[in-house]
Amino acid sequence: MNLSEIIEGLNDKQHQSVTLDDQKNALILAGAGSGKTRVLTHRIAYLVTQKNIHIDAILAVTFTNKAAKEMRERLSMLLRRPIMSMWVGTFHGLAHRLLRTHYVQANLTQQFQILDQQDQFRIIKRLMKENNIDEAKFPVRKIQWFINQQKDEGIHPADIDAGYNYFIKQGIKVFEIYEDHCKANDLIDFAELLVRSYELLKNNVELLSHYQNRFKHILVDEFQDTNTVQYQWIKLLSTNDNQVFCVGDDDQSIYGWRGAKIENIQKLEIDFNPIQTIRLEQNYRSTGNILGASNALIANNSNRLGKSLWTDSGAGDPIDVFEARTETDEADFVVSSIQKLLDEGASPNECAILYRSNAQSRAFEERLIKYNVPYIIYGGLRFFERSEIKDALCYLRLMENTEDSVAFERVVNFPTRGIGNATVEKVREFATNNHTNLFQAAITIVPTLPTRASNALSGFIQLIEQMSDDAKHLDLSEKVALLIKESGLIHHYSNDKTDKAGSKKENLEELxxxxxxxxHEQDSEMNEVMGFISLASLDSSGDTSAPEHQNVQLMTIHSAKGLEFPYVFLTGMEEDLFPSRQSKDEPHLMDEERRLCYVGMTRAMKKLTLSFAIKRFLHGQSLYAYPSRFLDEIPSEYLNSIKQKFGATAQNYKDDDIFNQDIEPEGQGQLSIGVTVKHAKFGFGTVLNFEGDGDSARIQIKFKKAGTKWLISSYANLEFV
Known part of the structure; x- marks a missing residue:
C-alpha cells in the first residue's frame, strides 16, 4: 500500500494528523462529524506501511466494542490482511487480555470470572442482607455506585476516610466484605478489571518495561471520556521512546456522572509534553445552520480547548423551535412531523426522537402507536444481558469450571427442579465455613439432606457432570446446543406462556x-469456551446494540452519542429538565449539561427540531416550566419559531403582527387575553395567554422590546393599562 492510497480523500488537517512526525505525542481535537475514526485507522495504516511499524507494536484503545470491531474491519480492508493479533479494543477488553495473560502475577487463577453489573448488584444485595445492613437506609444501587466510584479513582477501602459520614462508613464496610467475597471466589467486576491491570503493571517493573518497549505507538479514541485509572494506565505505559496519539473532543465530554474526567484531555499538554495539537473542524455530517447554532451554544462554556465546526455543504434549513402547551401536544407535533417526513419518502430509521430523561418517552410512544408509526427504544437490553442468554451462559460456565459459584447460584434451580432456598442456603453456609465453592459444597452435603432435597440437588450435580463429559469432544457451537437442550432451557422457554412471540427461544437459538x-484467534490467551464467555461478559459492559432498521429511534441524548440521523427531534428543552435541576447550582454540572445539548444537536444531518412544553406531567406531578436557557443561547438567525395554536388566543396571530391587531380584551382592569399591561423592566406588552389564577397564575406577555415572556403574577407587579 503506497502513501497516495492512505491519504486519498483526506482534508488538510486529517492529512497532517495521519502523517504526523512520530517523535512527539499528539492531541487530535476532533469535532463532531469530523472523521476521527478515519484519521485513527489511516494513522495506523500509515505507521505499518510507511514507517515499518509492526502491527503488534501498536496499542489502539476505543471506548466501545462496536468501535473496536469497526476499527479492526477498516484496518483489515486498508492493510488487505487479518489483524487479529493486534492489541485493539476497549480499556476493559485490553485490561482483561492483560490479566488473562499474566494471571499469576495478578494473583488470580486461570479460571477467574467477570462479574457484570447485574451479578455485582445481586452479590452486594445478598452480602448486605447476610450482614444485617438495612437496604432501606442504604439502597443497594447507591452502595454499588459508591464502590464503583472508588474503583474508578483507583481507591481501596483502606484508603477512604469516612470522617463523620455514616453512609460512607457503611459503604466502606460493604466494600470490604464485597472485596473479600470476590477474592475468595475468583471474581473480577468491570471496574476491578481496570484497577487490577493497572496495579499489575505498576507493581511489576519487568512486565511494565516489556509493554513499554513493545508498544511503540499508543492510540486512544474518545480521550475526553477517560476516568482516573484509565488516564494513569496510559500514562504508565508512556515513555520518551513511544508516542501517545490521543483523539477526543472536550465539547463532547458527557459522562462525568460515571467517572469520566474532562480535565484529563485538558492536562495532556502538561503530562505528555512535548505534544502537538491539531484541530479537526471541518464537519461532514450537518448543515451550516445546525453547526452555527451548536458553535454558539457551546461557546458559553468556559475552559474549553476551543474549536469551531464548519461545513462546505451549505446552510440548509433553519432549526425549528416548537412551543407546546403540554407534553402531549409536543408529542403530537413531533409524531405528525415524522409522519409528514415519511409521506415525503423518508425512512423511519432516518428519524430520531431524543430526550434528557427516559420518563419522557411515554408520550411519544403513545402517539407513535396511535398513528401506527414503527418505533424502537434504543439502548434497551443487549443480547448478552437477556435473562435467557445469561441462563445458558451460566450453564456453559459451570460445565467449564465447577468452581464458578456465581453461575451455580443462578441455575441450580432453573428451570425449576425442586431445590428450594433453604437447601441453597445450607450449601452456601457450608461453602463459607469450609472455604470451598458451592458446587463442591453441594456434593459434600447431599448425604445430610432430607431425601427430596438430596435427590434434587444430586440430580443437578449429575446433570452438570454428564453435560461436561458429553461436551468434551464437541466444538463450541455444539456444546452450546447440547447444554440448551439437556439443561431443559429450550423446553422451558418453548412452553413459556408469557413469551407469546417466542423471542426467548429464538434468542437461545441465536446464541x-x-x-x-x-x-477465537483474538482471545488466544484462554481456551475457546472461556474466550467466548469472556466476550459475552465484556459485551455487556456498556455498548448499545445498533439502531434497528425501519423504526423511528427513541433514545436518551447520552445513548445518541456516536450516532447520526438525517432528522433529529431534541425534546423537553425546559429549565429543570434540560438543563436538569440538579445541575443548576454547580457550574461544572451546568457545563456538562450544555455539552450534552451540543452532542444532541450535532447528531442531526439535514434537519434539527427543538421543542419544549409549558406544562409537563412528569414523575407523578404537573410541572410548569420555562424554556431552557440553551434556547436563549442560540442566535435567532438560526431559528424558526413555531407556536401551537391554542384556540381563541392571541397566539393565533403571527408574532410580528401582535401589536398591529385589534385584540378585543375579555375584560377591563383584570387579567385577560388581549389586555395591555406595563412591566417595570420590560415596558408595555400584550397578554397572549395565561394559566392558573390569583398570585400563582402564569402569564404569557408579548413585550414590544423584550419579546415574549412567561411571568408569575405575584412577582410581575403588572400595571393594567
Missing part, C-alpha cells in the same frame, strides 16, 4: 449461531 461465528 448457537453466535458461538458458531466466534473467532
Amino acid at each position: 448457537i449461531a453466535a458461538a458458531k461465528q466466534y473467532n
